[in-house]
Amino acid sequence: VTRVLITGASGFIGRHLLPLLVSHGHEVHAISHSRAPLLPGMTWHSADLLADGAARSLSDRIRPEWLLHLAWYLEPGAHLESPVNVAWTEASLSLLRAFAAAGGRRAVTAGTAFEYDWSAGVCEERETALRPVTLYGVCKSAFASVAGAAAPALGVSLACARIFWLYGPHEPSGRLVSSLVQGMLAGRPVTVRAGDEVRDFLHVEDVAQALVAVMESDVTGPINIASGDAVPVREVAHRLAAMTQREDLLRFAAEASGEPKLVVAAVDRLTGELGFRPRFDLETGLTATVDWWRSAAQRASR
Amino acid sequence: VTRVLITGASGFIGRHLLPLLVSHGHEVHAISHSRAPLLPGMTWHSADLLADGAARSLSDRIRPEWLLHLAWYLEPGAHLESPVNVAWTEASLSLLRAFAAAGGRRAVTAGTAFEYDWSAGVCEERETALRPVTLYGVCKSAFASVAGAAAPALGVSLACARIFWLYGPHEPSGRLVSSLVQGMLAGRPVTVRAGDEVRDFLHVEDVAQALVAVMESDVTGPINIASGDAVPVREVAHRLAAMTQREDLLRFAAEASGEPKLVVAAVDRLTGELGFRPRFDLETGLTATVDWWRSAAQRASR
Numbered sequence: 001v002t003r004v005l006i007t008g009a010s011g012f013i014g015r016h017l018l019p020l021l022v023s024h025g026h027e028v029h030a031i032s033h034s035r036a037p038l039l040p041g042m043t044w045h046s047a048d049l050l051a052d053g054a055a056r057s058l059s060d061r062i063r064p065e066w067l068l069h070l071a072w073y074l075e076p077g078a079h080l081e082s083p084v085n086v087a088w089t090e091a092s093l094s095l096l097r098a099f100a101a102a103g104g105r106r107a108v109t110a111g112t113a114f115e116y117d118w119s120a121g122v123c124e125e126r127e128t129a130l131r132p133v134t135l136y137g138v139c140k141s142a143f144a145s146v147a148g149a150a151a152p153a154l155g156v157s158l159a160c161a162r163i164f165w166l167y168g169p170h171e172p173s174g175r176l177v178s179s180l181v182q183g184m185l186a187g188r189p190v191t192v193r194a195g196d197e198v199r200d201f202l203h204v205e206d207v208a209q210a211l212v213a214v215m216e217s218d219v220t221g222p223i224n225i226a227s228g229d230a231v232p233v234r235e236v237a238h239r240l241a242a243m244t245q246r247e248d249l250l251r252f253a254a255e256a257s258g259e260p261k262l263v264v265a266a267v268d269r270l271t272g273e274l275g276f277r278p279r280f281d282l283e284t285g286l287t288a289t290v291d292w293w294r295s296a297a298q299r300a301s302r
Numbered sequence: 303v304t305r306v307l308i309t310g311a312s313g314f315i316g317r318h319l320l321p322l323l324v325s326h327g328h329e330v331h332a333i334s335h336s337r338a339p340l341l342p343g344m345t346w347h348s349a350d351l352l353a354d355g356a357a358r359s360l361s362d363r364i365r366p367e368w369l370l371h372l373a374w375y376l377e378p379g380a381h382l383e384s385p386v387n388v389a390w391t392e393a394s395l396s397l398l399r400a401f402a403a404a405g406g407r408r409a410v411t412a413g414t415a416f417e418y419d420w421s422a423g424v425c426e427e428r429e430t431a432l433r434p435v436t437l438y439g440v441c442k443s444a445f446a447s448v449a450g451a452a453a454p455a456l457g458v459s460l461a462c463a464r465i466f467w468l469y470g471p472h473e474p475s476g477r478l479v480s481s482l483v484q485g486m487l488a489g490r491p492v493t494v495r496a497g498d499e500v501r502d503f504l505h506v507e508d509v510a511q512a513l514v515a516v517m518e519s520d521v522t523g524p525i526n527i528a529s530g531d532a533v534p535v536r537e538v539a540h541r542l543a544a545m546t547q548r549e550d551l552l553r554f555a556a557e558a559s560g561e562p563k564l565v566v567a568a569v570d571r572l573t574g575e576l577g578f579r580p581r582f583d584l585e586t587g588l589t590a591t592v593d594w595w596r597s598a599a600q601r602a603s604r
Contacts, residue, residue, distance in 0.1 A: 052354035083455045086399055089448055090392045097388055138451040142444035146391055149440040153385045 003027045004215075005062055007049060007095070008070030008110075010034050012170055013163075016208035017068070018042065024212065029062045031071070050087050055095040059102035067099045067107040068215055072140075076174035080114075085139040092143045100154035107151075108215045111162040111222060113200070115141040118260040125162070125222040125269055148221060159219050161211055164226035164265050168204030168285065169292040177201075177286070180237055181293045184244040192250065194257030195234035200226040200264040203285035206278040213274050223274075226265030231282060239283065243290045305329045306517075307364055309351060309397070310372030310412075312336050314472055315465075318510035319370070320344065326514065331364045333373070352389050357397040361404035369401045369409040370517055374442075378476035382416075387441040394445045402456035409453075410517045413464040413524060415502070417443040420562040427464070427524040427571060450523060461521045463513055466528035466567050470506030470587065471594040479588070482539055483595045486546040494552070496559030497536035502528040502566040505587035508580040515576050525576075528567030533584060541585065545592045 004021055008014045009030030018039060021028045028042035031049065038044060045062070047054050049071055069092060073084040092109070099107060114137030117129040130145075132138045144160040151158035167177035183190035202210075202225065210225045234252065241247040270276045280288065306323055310316045311332030320341060323330045330344035333351065340346060347364070349356050351373055371394060375386040394411070401409060416439030419431040432447075434440045446462040453460035469479035485492035504512075504527065512527045536554065543549040572578045582590065 081455060083399070083402075083452050086395050086448055086452045086456075090395045093388050093392045097385070100385075132451075135451045135455065138447050142448045145440050146388055146444045149434075149437045150385050150388045153383060153437065154388075 001025060001027050002066055003029065003062065003064045004066040004068060005029045005031065005058070005064035005099070006068040006070065007031045008072065009044075011070060011074070012172060013110075013166070013204060013207055013211070014070050015170055016168070016204050017070075017211060020208055020212045024216070026066075029064060031058065049091045049095060055091065055098040056101075059095075059098040059104070063102050064099065065103070065105055066215060067095070067104055068211065069095060069107065069109045072110065074172075076172055080134040080136045082135070085135050089139040089143050093146060096147055096150070096156070097154065100156050104156060106157045106215070108159050108161055108211060109144065109147060111144050111160045112137060112140050113162060113164040113226070113263060113265070115144065115162060116263070118263050121260070121262040122264055122266055123162075123224065124266040125224055144222065151220070157218060157220055159214050160222045161214055161225045162222055162265075163207060164200040164202060164224065166202050166204050166207050168289050171204070171289075176233070177236065177240070177289060178293075180240050181244065181290055184240060184246040184249055185293055185297050187246070187249070189249045189251055191253055192233060192237045193253045194259065195232065195237065195252045196261060197233045197257060197259060198230045198262045198264065199233060200229060201231055201236065201282065201285075202227045202278060203280040203288070206280055206285075209279070210270060210276050213276050217274055219269065219273060223269045224265040224267055225270065226267055227278060228265055228267035228271070229282065230262060230264040236282070236286070239286050240290065243287060303327060303329050304368055305331065305364065305366045306368040306370060307331045307333065307360070307366035307401070308370040308372065309333045310374065311346075313372060313376070314474060315412075315468070315506060315509055315513070316372050317472055318470070318506050319372075319513060322510055322514045326518070328368075331366060333360065351393045351397060357393065357400040358403075361397075361400040361406070365404050366401065367405070367407055368517060369397070369406055370513065371397060371409065371411045374412065376474075378474055382436040382438045384437070387437050391441040391445050395448060398449055398452070398458070399456065402458050406458060408459045408517070410461050410463055410513060411446065411449055413446045413462040414439060414442050415464060415466040415528070415565060415567070417446065417464060418565070420565050423562070423564040424566055424568055425464075425526065426568040427526055446524065453522070459520060459522055461516050462524045463516055463527045464524055464567075465509060466502040466504065466526065468504050468506050468509050470591050473506065473591075478535070479538065479542070479591060480595075482542050483546065483592055486542060486548040486551055487595055487599050489548070489551070491551045491553055493555055494535060494539045495555045496561065497534065497539065497554045498563060499535045499559060499561060500532045500564045500566065501535060502531060503533055503538065503584060503587075504529045504580060505582040505590070508582055508587075511581070512572060512578050515578050519576055521571065521575060525571045526567040526569055527572065528569055529580060530567055530569035530573070531584065532564060532566040538584070538588070541588050542592065545589060
């Protein structure tokens with residue numbers, strides 16, 4: 001039994017991860033502001049990681065062997081340029097040091113596609129330059145570079161999961177797939193910006209499975225968590241419209257986004273070194289997602 | 303009168319900076335563990351910036367308009383790979399946020415030549431890639447990238463001074479020039495490693511003058527603090543030996559250092575945008591330094 005500390009445990013990815021960690025027999029300690037359901041074999045710890053000394057006190061009390069650090073500020077529409085990213089950079093470094101000081105041995109942290117130089121198109125962990133243009137990307141990248149360089153001196157085996165685009169059940173409102181599905185199911189016209197952009201989407205349950213696979217491996221350094229498939233945003237929108245039979249509600253904004261057209265992950269590390277295979281392709285993933293939002297809407301209307 | 307907060311105020315650069323800031327008429331608040339002499343118009347604050355909440359409490363009390371952040375862990379022989387660099391990264395970000403929250407408007411932080419990709423030879427602020435290979439360089443670079451990206455959102459005008467090699471009075475023992483001069487004056491054989499390396503040296507008083515010039519300007523982003531002159535380490539050693547008339551004590555280690563031969567700064571920003579001219583060239587700077595160590599030795603022996 002391995003004692004695992006997971007931060008951001010009630011977030012979009014975290015809530016899909018908890019049952020996996022528990023079912024793999026780990027002793028799970030979950031940190032969050034808000035509680036999700038309690039599963040057998042896990043403990044919730046209510047804590048604010050941005051508070052002075054919080055990471056130290058948690059690490060000393062729990063003495064985790066593994067750390068899965070997902071918590072960050074991710075408010076849709078605000079998080080890319082908020083100075084709160086700076087506070088999360090500090091808190092994340094502080095957590096890593098406290099974890100190491102309390103005897104922690106293996107950590108996986110959440111990085112992002114926003115760390116890469118998107119002009120490259122295909123993002124390879126060891127080849128593609130990092131050139132984040134958002135404060136969020138700069139802070140995630142700075143945290144990952146310090147964590148990666150400090151890990152040997154801290155005695156921690158560390159992997160940084162660079163997570164690309166994702167969707168699925170429990171996605172916060174105001175993001176691409178959640179806002180399209182919610183709009184279509186409610187009968188509201190939905191406008192897709194940047195339909196020409198080609199991105200890399202993975203179902204959140206596959207993201208969670210991949211993170212557990214990374215955690216349980218001895219992979220170190222950056223590793224992309226993505227499908228490796230390049231899909232136009234426009235196609236995601238059309239598929240959702242077809243699934244909800246609301247093509248009539250779909251609009252595309254005319255102006256270009258100004259961002260690089262193609263951003264897709266190389267997934268050689270994930271599929272080759274880890275042997276990971278996603279459970280969902282885009283069609284089955286989006287179908288499951290629409291079904292979930294439909295049930296959620298029905299639950300809400302009862 | 304501008305209220306300036308300076309950290310690392312009793313350090314190698316800091317102690318040369320204090321009289322300059324005071325003579326320019328600023329209201330100087332100096333933070334340090336250990337006190338240097340009190341000058342008229344300045345206040346010492348004893349504080350440990352690595353302690354929880356220290357930066358916030360200082361900033362709220364002093365409410366500085368300007369911040370000159372020099373403090374870091376710089377123990378010769380240990381600082382390049384120490385995990386204490388991580389703590390200083392957190393503390394520096396925390397200080398910048400606290401300074402901004404307390405109404406601060408202008409900040410200059412201490413970066414380093416160790417941020418650059420040294421294979422470039424000549425390091426230009428906007429052109430040369432950053433590829434630090436030490437934990438110290440990684441942490442300084444991560445701090446600078448987050449600080450630079452967050453500055454607009456924090457309402458702070460921020461310059462990051464990338465300081466190259468320096469020498470002069472009060473240099474801590476165990477560094478290049480200090481150990482050579484101290485050895486020669488004491489009559490001990492001194493061995494120079496990596497004599498073939500060509501580096502960029504500036505007298506610490508010129509470094510201090512340059513930092514004040516940056517502080518008082520509205521330059522933002524990275525700016526090299528250096529001479530722009532490429533000087534072989536071997537030449538520094540020979541000049542010091544000639545000045546102390548102890549060529550007989552000088553040895554050169556045979557093995558190569560494995561580091562890039564040439565690392566020199568482009569100083570177009572410093573000399574062009576700021577019009578800065580150093581007071582010392584290498585010969586007058588080293589002469590003044592040897593004189594200072596000689597007096598220091600005499601003071602110590604009385």
